[in-house]
Amino acid sequence: MARYFKFRSLAELEAESRNLGLDLRFSDDIGPLFRSVQVGPLRVGNSLCIQPMEGCDGTLDGHPDELTYRRYRRFGAGGAKLIWGEATAVVPEARANPRQLLINERTAPDLERIVRECRQAHREAVGSDDDLAIGLQLTHSGRYSYQKPLIAFRDPILDPRIVVDKSTGRTIDDSYPLLDDDYLKRLVPHYVAAAKLAHRCGFHFVDIKQCHRYLLSELLAAKTRPGPYGGSLENRTRLAREIITAIRSEVPDLVVATRMNVFDCIPYRHIAEGAAGEPCAWEAPVRSAWGTREDNPFEPDLTEPAWWIGEMAKLGVALVNISMGNPYAVMHVIRPFEYPPPDAYETPEHPLIGVDRHFRLAGQLQEQFPQLPLVGSGYSYLQEYTFNAGAANIRDRRITFVGVGRASLSMPDFALQLQQTGKLDRKRVCRTFSYCTAMMRSKHNELGQFAAGCPPFDKEVYMPIWEQAKKK
Template sequence: MAKFFKYKSVADLEAENARLGTDLRFSDDLAPLFRPIAVGPRTAGNRWCVHPMEGCDGEPDGAPGPLTFRRYARFGAGGAKLIWGEACAVTPGARANPRQIVLNPNTKPHFARIVEECRAAHRGANGTDSDLLFGLQLTHSGRYSHPHPIIATHDPVLDPRTVANKATGEKVTADYPLITDDELKRLVDDYVATAKLAVEVGFDFVDVKQCHRYLLNELLGARNRPGPYGGSYENRTRFAREVIQAVRAAVPAHVVVATRMNLFDGIPFHKGEDDAGAPDAHALPLVNGWGMSETEPFAVDLTEPLRWIGEMRALGVTLVNATMGNPYAQPHYGRPFEYPPPDGYESPEHPLIGVDRHFRAAATVQAAYPDLALVGTGYSYLQEFLPQAGAANVRDGRINIVGVGRATLSQPDWVRQLLDTGKLDRKRVCRTFSYCTALMRTKQHPLGQYETGCPPFDKEAYGDVWKEVQQLHVKKA
């Protein structure tokens, strides 16, 4: 098992950058990260964003659970001025797992409590929450919905991987029904209803989620879907356009409409020779895909994403979070890692190449739309050097806001640390061990899903959970 991250200093990373031919930049001047930024009609007090980190710890009815409240209180106290709330299903059938949160009239008081406690924690640790923006991600899990997939199009590389019946393990076949045009049209009302509730409980922005091959992302790339929601670019963006227009019209002007969107889908990978990731068999030209060439599936093609971002801005979207990949099919694209989860493959590329892919793609978008509040991804792999990378990217205009995902679970107070000491606590830095992913992939819990967090650096909450999951893997072996 090759290990990549052996860097003790920025100089070590700069040397590796030169060797790999990547365009990673670093700066010891962290001041750019602490300048405010306009986000539509609002202002965020610094350039740090907590990515939507799903804890899989909601109650069966969709209400947040005890660990959900704990997580957002910790995020609130941490010092980041943009907190991107996790995936919240717009209908019960849109959940990705049986513990995903769902905002509806019955669960509304619990969401109000999350907002209240997150903001109170932020005020307690940081003095004011007037420049804190806290949002909620509105999702439909589509192909990855629980308990049954809801697919927008038949995909020859993803269908054989998609479980149609969890009891039998039967996969999606050519006769599996697609979500209909009428069903899609009715879903617009579900997005609007959830967005209105989000505003009522106090969220500052709502995210119409278009990433990671969930429903809206699948529609963006659905070149082989018939009818008004597939085929041409205009058709493939139609549903997201209808949702964004309806949400923007339904919420007050001071509420920011946002989206987390794939810039590049990629094709699936599997465990190949020497356990390294290998691409699944695929025919060219590719039938489906977003942000990728039909004839060069490993190349990022930003033609359509750039066009769509421009059109979304005209629709009133003022905050975009750029991501890529499919966590179920090729996690090394979305989150470059040092250690794979137990059911995963070893990275098929140097993880710094994956970081560079994120940075270059986001920089292209930011160059096209310099004033866009754009959140970048891919920083956690850089471990204790992520602040220096973020500072250089903001300094150079390659990104306006730096998003941090896995690393927030190990030390949610990272922004406070930088303010107080100018550096991160090396003993609590996320080492991308993929423990959090391993917890998320373990389904043998009585509620159908184990809680997800950071066992190595948050033993108080997840130490016993990890021990239980380890025993399950031992028994399985």
């Protein structure tokens, strides 16, 4: 079990980056993090974003619960001005776990409370919330829907990994039905209804989620799906285009954003305790991955993602959050880690390579779309040097917003700390121990899902939950 993060200074980290031939950049001047940004009609007061971080702590019928409100109060009080609300399902069958948020008429008053409490906490902490933007991620979990997988095409690598019958261990095979075109078409009004409700609740923007191989992300890769939603690039982007166009026309005052994969890569497998992940077997051409070279699926190909970002900008999408990988199958790509969660392998690459991949691909796209605000991901691995990198990336126009995922659970007030003291409280810096992911993957309580948070650094609340979760 190799460990990598042994840096005692920024200079040591920079030296390692150079040894690895990476283009990680750092700056001691963190001023760029506090630049305000115009996002469509919204003025966002700084360049710090809290990434969507599901707490898996809603009620069984999809309402937020006490821990959910608490999380958004902490995010609000933390000083970051772009708060990207978590995955919220647009229809019940699309939830990824039994405690995922669901948006409908019944849950809307409670989603409104999230916005209200988040804004209030922000005002109490920093004075004004005029320049705070809060969004909601609208999702359909597709093949990762917890009641049953809802798949858009036959993926020769992912299908055999997904169990559809726990008693027999049967996985998705050729007899498993694909979602039909009618079902997909009928999702458009559901997304529009969700957007209308989100707008009524006071969210400033909605995210039409196209990342991490949930449904709209899977469709981008559906090269082998027949019919109007598969095959050509135009067809693979059809459903997202119909959703974005309908929301823009029916809820014109709402800002539309998207979190999108720009590189799927191919699934990795966990072969033995303590072993590095290994790529699953593949054959060229790989026709089941988006943003990925067909002849070499370890390498990104941004041609299609760049084209689609340009098209979405024309449709009025005002903000794009760049991500990659798959949290169930390509963990090191989505979130470079030091310690793997229990369902994952040890990292097959130096985690700095993963961080560099995030920054490089986002940087190439930001260069191509200099006017479009992009949010970067994959920062938490850099621990106390996260914001030196973020400031350099903004300075060099490689990104507009620095997005903070796991570290926002251990230290939701990173923006205030930086603003007030110029540095972070080292005792609460996320060390990528992966407890949060381990909790997300723990399902053996009466609700079928444990809440996810940060046991080491948000101890009082999450350590007792972790004590229960780790029993299995």
